[in-house]
Structures are given as structure tokens and as C-alpha cells.
Amino acid sequence: MTMNNPGAPAPDAPAPIPQLRFTQAFETVRSVAAAIPKDDFILITLDPEAAVTTTIGCIAKIVAQRAQIVEQLPRFDLNHVDRLETYALALGSAESRYKAASKPAEPVQELAEKLIKIRDLLVSDITALANRKLLDGERLKTLNGTHGYRNVGFDVLMLCAMLRENWDSVSGRTGVQTAEINEAEELADRLISAVGRREQGEAAVAEATEMRQRVFTLFMRTYEEVRRAITYLRWHDDDVDRIAPSLYTTGRSARRKSDIEPKPETPPAGGASPASPTGPAAPTAPVATGGSAAPGMPDNEPFGPA
Numbered sequence: 001m002t003m004n005n006p007g008a009p010a011p012d013a014p015a016p017i018p019q020l021r022f023t024q025a026f027e028t029v030r031s032v033a034a035a036i037p038k039d040d041f042i043l044i045t046l047d048p049e050a051a052v053t054t055t056i057g058c059i060a061k062i063v064a065q066r067a068q069i070v071e072q073l074p075r076f077d078l079n080h081v082d083r084l085e086t087y088a089l090a091l092g093s094a095e096s097r098y099k100a101a102s103k104p105a106e107p108v109q110e111l112a113e114k115l116i117k118i119r120d121l122l123v124s125d126i127t128a129l130a131n132r133k134l135l136d137g138e139r140l141k142t143l144n145g146t147h148g149y150r151n152v153g154f155d156v157l158m159l160c161a162m163l164r165e166n167w168d169s170v171s172g173r174t175g176v177q178t179a180e181i182n183e184a185e186e187l188a189d190r191l192i193s194a195v196g197r198r199e200q201g202e203a204a205v206a207e208a209t210e211m212r213q214r215v216f217t218l219f220m221r222t223y224e225e226v227r228r229a230i231t232y233l234r235w236h237d238d239d240v241d242r243i244a245p246s247l248y249t250t251g252r253s254a255r256r257k258s259d260i261e262p263k264p265e266t267p268p269a270g271g272a273s274p275a276s277p278t279g280p281a282a283p284t285a286p287v288a289t290g291g292s293a294a295p296g297m298p299d300n301e302p303f304g305p306a
Contacts, residue, residue: 024089025086025090026097028090029218036214042221048095050247051088054245055084055223056085058245061242062084066078066081073232077225087219090219094216098212100208102205108149108194112152115184115191118184119155119159122163123140125174126162126163127140129174132173134169134170135166135169139162143159149195152188154188156185156187157188157189160184164181
């Protein structure tokens with residue numbers, strides 16, 4: 001048995017697993033996206049992942065135009081600039097959720113077999129730690145058992161939580177390493193998610209598909225408003241595509257204004273409107289038209305009252 005030096009400082013507890021900023025952004029915009037009417041959806045006619053990476057790469061250059069926008073376009077809704085990165089990150093999360101829901105189900109049986117072995121090892125180690133009074137083993141009595149995939153997954157999550165909560169006391173006195181705890185939690189997450197997807201089936205796919213569409217619409221409206229403003233401001237500099245490039249040319253060299261296709265004046269009637277390249281044929285200042293929705297929300301105009 002390995003004993004720690006009583007005079008040695010306690011090992012640092014593992015840092016909490018940070019919530020990815022993509023997930024945070026998705027949760028932030030969930031209610032806003034859910035409020036978008038289906039008739040206002042913009043059809044997804046470009047690669048969302050490419051759009052996200054392009055936007056994130058351009059955020060600094062876009063934000064650098066903020067002061068000029070304030071000065072020359074005082075009626076422009078700055079929420080479009082300020083929320084663009086959040087909407088891009090949210091779209092990245094929505095896209096990954098859509099793909100996760102749409103992909104073939106993971107091999108549940110294989111995952112369960114791996115987790116049962118991990119569960120047994122964790123129970124053994126935690127029992128030994130409890131016998132040495134290094135943690136409270138009473139929670140072991142609440143384990144669900146190995147009958148049922150869901151039970152296995154949640155048992156492993158609870159066992160990992162017991163170790164994390166008592167890491168100051170048990171670190172160095174168990175063969176379990178933090179990397180193994182991380183792996184066990186990841187496998188448990190995958191198993192529980194796979195079981196859930198299998199149970200929900202088409203409903204989960206439909207929900208992920210609709211939310212992806214909603215967040216895409218929110219993102220595209222915001223990006224196009226920002227690009228429209230920058231196009232007006234930078235028209236004579238001929239560098240709009242180096243600041244806020246068209247998302248329809250991602251992967252190709254940026255076009256100059258002479259190559260920009262004019263935006264169709266009238267969208268197709270009924271249903272979702274297809275996303276289309278934007279760019280004015282001449283530098284026309286954006287004008288507010290008195291939308292009723294709150295700034296930054298779907299269906300609003302980009303500017304407040306004069």
C-alpha cells in the first residue's frame with residue numbers, strides 16, 4: 001500500500017471540466033432561435049461548418065469596424081456585431097448535435113461491455129478507499145447494478161463523481177488516474193446518449209434538424225446584416241471580402257466588388273427562403289424600415305428609430 005507523506009501538501013484537485021464555449025453559445029441562443037417562425041427559415045445551401053470557421057476567423061476584423069459603424073451608420077443595430085460570434089459558435093454546436101443525432105447509432109452492446117468492466121474496477125477501488133475511511137462508501141449502496149444499459153452508464157458517472165469529490169483525500173492512494181476518470185465519464189456519456197437516441201429514434205433527429213435550421217437562420221441574418229454594413233463602409237476600399245467574406249465563396253479566393261452578384265430583390269414566396277449571396281450592385285446606405293421585433297431578434301430591422 002502506498003502511503004503519502006503526512007507533511008506533504010495535498011495534491012491539487014482536478015480542475016473542473018470546462019463547458020465548451022460552443023455549448024455555452026448554443027444554450028444562450030436557444031430561446032431566441034426557438035422563437036423564429038418556420039415560414040422565415042433560410043434554407044441551408046452552404047456548408048455550416050465552413051461558415052462557422054470563416055466567421056470565427058474574421059471576428060477580430062469585423063469588430064475593428066465597430067467604431068466606424070457607430071460613426072457612419074448610427075441607426076445600425078450593433079447587436080448584430082456584438083452577437084455574431086455567439087451565433088457562429090451556436091451554429092457550430094447545432095451542427096454537431098445534428099450530425100450526432102443523424103449518424104448511425106453507436107454499438108450499444110460493445111460500449112456496455114467496456115463500461116461494465118470499468119464499473120467493476122471503480123467499485124473495487126472505491127470500496128477499498130471506503131474501508132480505509134478515505135471517503136464515504138454509503139453511496140455505493142445506491143448503485144443500480146449491471147442490468148440495463150442505462151443503469152451501467154449512470155453507475156459509472158456516480159462512481160466517477162465520488163472520486164472527483166474526494167480527490168484531495170484519495171489521490172495517490174488509488175490506482176485510478178484522472179485520465180481514466182475522464183475516459184470513463186466519456187464512455188458513460190456515449191452509452192447513455194446512444195441509448196437515448198435509440199429510444200427516441202426519429203424524434204431526436206427531427207428535433208436536432210429543426211434547431212439546426214433555426215440557429216442557421218439566426219446566424220445568417222446577423223452575418224448578412226453585418227456584411228451589408230461593412231460593404232457600404234468599405235465600398236471604395238474594395239476590401240469587404242477580406243473583412244467579412246461571402247460565405248458562399250468559402251474555400252475560394254475572395255471576390256472583388258466587381259464580381260459580387262446582386263442580391264435578388266424578391267425572395268421565393270412561402271416556406272423557407274433559400275440563403276443567397278449578398279452584395280449591393282452599388283454602395284447604398286442601409287435604411288431602417290421600422291421592424292417590430294426587438295433589435296437582434298429574428299424579423300427585426302437592423303436599425304432602431306432615427
